[in-house]
Each structure stands twice: as structure tokens, then as C-alpha cells.
Amino acid sequence: MIETTTTRRYTGRALASVAAAALIAGGAVGGGYLPAATPALAQALPKSPIEAPEHPPGSFAGIVSKVKPGVVSVKVKLDDTASDDDDGPSNGGNGQNLQNVPPQLREFFKRFGENNQGNMQPQRRGSRGAVGSGFIISADGYVVTNNHVVDHAKTVQVTLDDGRTLDAKVIGKDAKTDVALLKIKEGGNFPYVQFGKSAPQVGDWVVAIGNPFGLGGTVTAGIVSARGRDIGAGPYDDFLQIDAPINKGNSGGPTFNVNGEVVGVNTAIASPSGGSVGLAFAIPAETVQAVVDQLRSDGKVARGYLGVQIQPVTQDIAEGLGLEKAKGALVDHTENGTPAAKAGLKSGDVIEKVNGEPIDSARELSRKIAGMKPGAKVDLSYLRGGKSDVATVTLGTLPTDGTKTASVEEDSSGQVRLGLGLAPAAQVGLSDQGVAVVQVDPDGPAAAKGIEQGDLILDVGGQSVSSPSDVVSQVRAAEKSGRKAVLMRVKSGKGQTRFVAISLDKKAG
Structure with a gap:
């Protein structure tokens, strides 16, 4: 519905006030500044009309x-x-x-x-x-x-x-x-x-x-x-x-x-x-x-890849590390075989600069690296144990092509979702077996069972998996067989292995 505004009539002094306000606003809009004040002197009317500019100020x-x-x-x-x-x-x-x-x-x-x-x-x-x-x-x-x-x-x-x-x-x-x-x-x-x-x-x-x-x-x-x-x-x-x-x-x-x-x-x-x-x-x-x-x-878009899990440098962390300011990106974990690991970066390092440019936050580091092309050489300035050092890293390719949301689509009655983003574990350098969890929907059924980013899915429905499509296929098979849940064997980032039953209820996730 398109609403119309009601036109109000202004006369006398009120109309003059509105006109003055409109002139001031017009000048501010047009040039990005307010025009200089001019004396209110009486002037003779011109003998002939003055042509208005094609597009007036404002x-x-x-x-x-x-x-x-x-x-x-x-x-x-x-x-x-x-x-x-x-x-x-x-x-x-x-x-x-x-x-x-x-x-x-x-x-x-x-x-x-x-x-x-x-x-x-x-x-x-x-x-x-x-x-x-x-x-x-x-x-x-x-x-x-x-x-x-x-x-x-x-x-x-x-x-x-x-x-x-x-x-x-x-x-x-x-x-x-x-x-x-x-x-x-x-x-x-x-x-x-x-x-x-x-x-x-x-x-x-x-x-x-x-x-x-x-x-x-x-x-x-x-x-x-x-x-x-x-x-x-x-x-x-x-x-x-x-x-x-x-x-x-x-x-x-x-x-x-x-x-x-x-x-x-x-x-x-x-x-x-x-x-x-x-x-x-x-x-x-x-x-x-x-x-x-x-x-x-x-x-498609190919992004640079370091292979580290990072977190913000909070004020408490900065004080604990003896840093003057809460800036940079703290390396929480370096994945084996990745560009960062090959360059010698370790857990506890604080990345402060990329190619000499300061990094204010972990998110800024992610944006900068992702904005670079795979194969690019990058100088990372970092702190370790209070000492500064520089690592030259040849960026890999962020594993996006193999990433797939594990979901099951149905023909008429809705959609079953796990709420996971997955990639082959070998592709992200996490392991040579299984499927890596690279993203978790916090409101999805998998998150409710404690599955976290960085976990490895080894088996689904009793079958070994090595790709996101394997996971999807086994979930679909479990659903078609009438099961209310699918059983997964999951290895956590801490190395613990457990079985997790994720509901296939259509209302879940």
C-alpha cells in the first residue's frame, strides 16, 4: 500500500518560515556544506528573468x-x-x-x-x-x-x-x-x-x-x-x-x-x-x-588460505601476553600440513602485521588473507614469547569448492537439515581420513548435540565417509529407511572419539 501525505496550508509568517528553512536545507544538501551568510539587503528586481541553472544547488x-x-x-x-x-x-x-x-x-x-x-x-x-x-x-x-x-x-x-x-x-x-x-x-x-x-x-x-x-x-x-x-x-x-x-x-x-x-x-x-x-x-x-x-x-572465487584457527586479542589476553594494546590475531591452533604450519607459525603466536600493514583484529586478518590469491607470498609479522619475528608464507587455496551444507531435500513435505558446513578433511589439512566440520549453524540439530567447528566425522550410519556428499548420502539413506535419527562417529578437536545421534525430525534445524 502506498501512503500519501496530507498537504497542509501555510500562510503569512508560517509560510515565510518554511520557505527560509527549505532554502537552508537545499544549500546543505547540494554542496555538502551550508552557504555563507549574506546580509539581508534590499535589492532591485532584475529587469529580465534570470535563467535557472539546469540542476539547481541542492x-x-x-x-x-x-x-x-x-x-x-x-x-x-x-x-x-x-x-x-x-x-x-x-x-x-x-x-x-x-x-x-x-x-x-x-x-x-x-x-x-x-x-x-x-x-x-x-x-x-x-x-x-x-x-x-x-x-x-x-x-x-x-x-x-x-x-x-x-x-x-x-x-x-x-x-x-x-x-x-x-x-x-x-x-x-x-x-x-x-x-x-x-x-x-x-x-x-x-x-x-x-x-x-x-x-x-x-x-x-x-x-x-x-x-x-x-x-x-x-x-x-x-x-x-x-x-x-x-x-x-x-x-x-x-x-x-x-x-x-x-x-x-x-x-x-x-x-x-x-x-x-x-x-x-x-x-x-x-x-x-x-x-x-x-x-x-x-x-x-x-x-x-x-x-x-x-x-x-x-x-568462482579462490581465496588465500593460511590454515590457522585464530581468535581476537582481548584486553585480558593482551595483559597476559604483556602487550601494550589489544590488537592483532592470536593463533589458537595451526593445522598440520597447511601453509602456516610449513612457515613455522605456532599456537600462541600473535600476528600483528601482514606485509608490513598493521592488523587490528582477527577478523581483519581473515579478510586480508581471503582477499589475496592462492600462491601469493605473504610476510606475517608476529610476536612469540615477547619477541618479534617475520614468517614468509605461501598461501594455499581456501577449501570452498568441496564445502557443502549437509542437508536433505524432500519432494513435498519439507527439508531435513543438519546445520553443518563440511569439507574433505584432507583438503583442509586436518586429517587424511573423514570429513571436517568447517561451519556449524548454532541453531541446527548438530550444534544441539555438541558438534563443533574443527570436529571430524568418521562414520555415518556405520559407513566410513570421506566427502560431504558421502555424509549427505548416508543421511538420506537413514531418512528413507524410516529412522528418526542418524548415528555418527565423531572425533573432536581434542582427539576424543564418540558416537552422536542426530535427529532427522523435519522440524529440527
Whole structure:
């Protein structure tokens, strides 16, 4: 429902006050500053009308007219595997969760991709379509959007600003950063936009354009409210926070600076109502561009890999280690045979710099390493026993291709989920046998049984397993045989082996 505002009539002194306020606000919006005060002197009226500038001060019209043709609406038909989880991190979609978000805000964070029924509910199984936003980055028709907009897409269409609707295909997706790259199938010489050459600063003006609630070509404006936000949506969170009004359907749309350059991709909002309350989050252009370059050339993203488990350096840990400041990343565990182990890193080391650049936190270290290509040589400055040293590490490849969420999909009655992200143990350097647990949904049935990241699954249903697909197959076999639980033999990170029975109740997880 589109609400209309009631027009109020102002006369006399009240009207003059409103007009004065409007002039002040207009000057502030246009140039990013308030105009200098001028004396209120009476002046003679000009003899002839003065032509107004094409775009008066305080207007974003010039920016919008320049970039709006490069923004598209994205319409998706979903396949039958789409579920409630596909709409956002608040319910674990795409392997993401909000465990790091304060509990009072957790329920308010939502991905926003409007479904074809025009309501604000998450995309449901059997709800066959979704819409979002995107933007063209080349004349031959490459389009950037969010992964969660096109995840489980059966067909994709984009609608241009001139009204044309064209078929597109998914070139590649990256769930960890929630970025996807599309290609318009036919045609060329499309209008396109460019990424910004520098990161925006807090307080900079930004303009967002997208397709909220299916209302394509909608323009909103605001400022950058904060940088480096971690909302628990993924392992490499580094969001821009903006206060430009963003709603469901803006997902995948661009945020522009005042030069008409893309500085972010709108991805998430925090809202108790589901609508904009001035808390929106955009993926920085630097991150998007790095991911898109790999998707365009390879169709997938390969990330650098150290092979260490790390944790933040808290104030207590800093005091215990004799550090002046609580900065850096503490190595909790180095996995055998990994690049970090080969370079000599050990448990208890505090990594302080990467290639000479200071590291403030464990998350920053993860982002930096993941942003580098496998095979790159990296100098890691670290502290051990109060002494500084440098290790040169040749990065491996983060094991993502073999990682798969262990889940069982059913034809009509729902979905059974374990809530685990898995990878071959040998691939992550954890062991030469079994399947490694690389991610655990804290609300899933496996977590309820005490399975943790770093555990090894050795047997499922009495059968040895060596890949995520082996685990899925055995879970499916147990379910088809009518069992209410599947028995796993699990080896913990501490070396203890135990049997764990995980419920196959459809309501679980």
C-alpha cells in the first residue's frame, strides 16, 4: 500500500518560515556544506528573468540522470530448492547467521529481496519468484547483484531503465560476500556505471537507486553513517552503513557517491518493522570489484588460505601476553600440513602485521588473507614469547569448492537439515581420513548435540565417509529407511572419539 501525505496550508509568517528553512536545507544538501551568510539587503528586481541553472544547488538530479540508465531491476524464477533460509542471515540462509549481532537487534536484520506476492515475508517454498536490483558494469551487459537475489534461480531477467526486459544468465556467485555476476544474453552497447576509485568517508553524501517493493527506478539519498560494520552476516563482513532509505527489493542495487561512482552494493537493513529506519548496509565497492573480477574470469572465487584457527586479542589476553594494546590475531591452533604450519607459525603466536600493514583484529586478518590469491607470498609479522619475528608464507587455496551444507531435500513435505558446513578433511589439512566440520549453524540439530567447528566425522550410519556428499548420502539413506535419527562417529578437536545421534525430525534445524 502506498501512503500519501496530507498537504497542509501555510500562510503569512508560517509560510515565510518554511520557505527560509527549505532554502537552508537545499544549500546543505547540494554542496555538502551550508552557504555563507549574506546580509539581508534590499535589492532591485532584475529587469529580465534570470535563467535557472539546469540542476539547481541542492539537487541530485545531475548525478541521477547520469547513472540511472545503468541501474536495472532483477526478476528471478526460483527452483524448488528455495526455502525459508534463502531470504537472509537471520535464519541462516546461505550458511550465514547473526550470532555476533546483539540479541536485541538480531531479529531486526533482514536480507531484502521482494517476492512476487508483494509482501514483506521471507521467500517461501513454492513462492516461485523474487525481485531485486542490480547495475550494469560494462557495455556488453555484465550485471552485478546480490547472491541472495539469484540464489536457486531457475531463470533471470533484467529490466532496464528504458523499459526493456531481457534474459540474463548467472555467471558466478559468492555466498561469503553475497555478490553475484550476471550477463545479459543478447544485445550490446548498454549504458553502464563504474566503481569508485576511493572509499567513501563517514559523512559523505550517497545516492541509492533500486527497485524497492517492485517500484523500479527509485532514488533515495543520505550519508555514510559508519564504515567497517560487522553484522554477523558472513566471515568477511566489512559493511558501509548508510542512512539513505533502503527497503526490500533494493537488494543488489548500487550506492553512488556525488561523482556518480559506485561505492557500495545495498545488501541488508536493520529494522523492527521490515521497512527503512535509516540503518542500511552496503558491501564496499573494493570488495565487490575484487569478487566480480574473479567471477568474470573464472566463474568462482579462490581465496588465500593460511590454515590457522585464530581468535581476537582481548584486553585480558593482551595483559597476559604483556602487550601494550589489544590488537592483532592470536593463533589458537595451526593445522598440520597447511601453509602456516610449513612457515613455522605456532599456537600462541600473535600476528600483528601482514606485509608490513598493521592488523587490528582477527577478523581483519581473515579478510586480508581471503582477499589475496592462492600462491601469493605473504610476510606475517608476529610476536612469540615477547619477541618479534617475520614468517614468509605461501598461501594455499581456501577449501570452498568441496564445502557443502549437509542437508536433505524432500519432494513435498519439507527439508531435513543438519546445520553443518563440511569439507574433505584432507583438503583442509586436518586429517587424511573423514570429513571436517568447517561451519556449524548454532541453531541446527548438530550444534544441539555438541558438534563443533574443527570436529571430524568418521562414520555415518556405520559407513566410513570421506566427502560431504558421502555424509549427505548416508543421511538420506537413514531418512528413507524410516529412522528418526542418524548415528555418527565423531572425533573432536581434542582427539576424543564418540558416537552422536542426530535427529532427522523435519522440524529440527
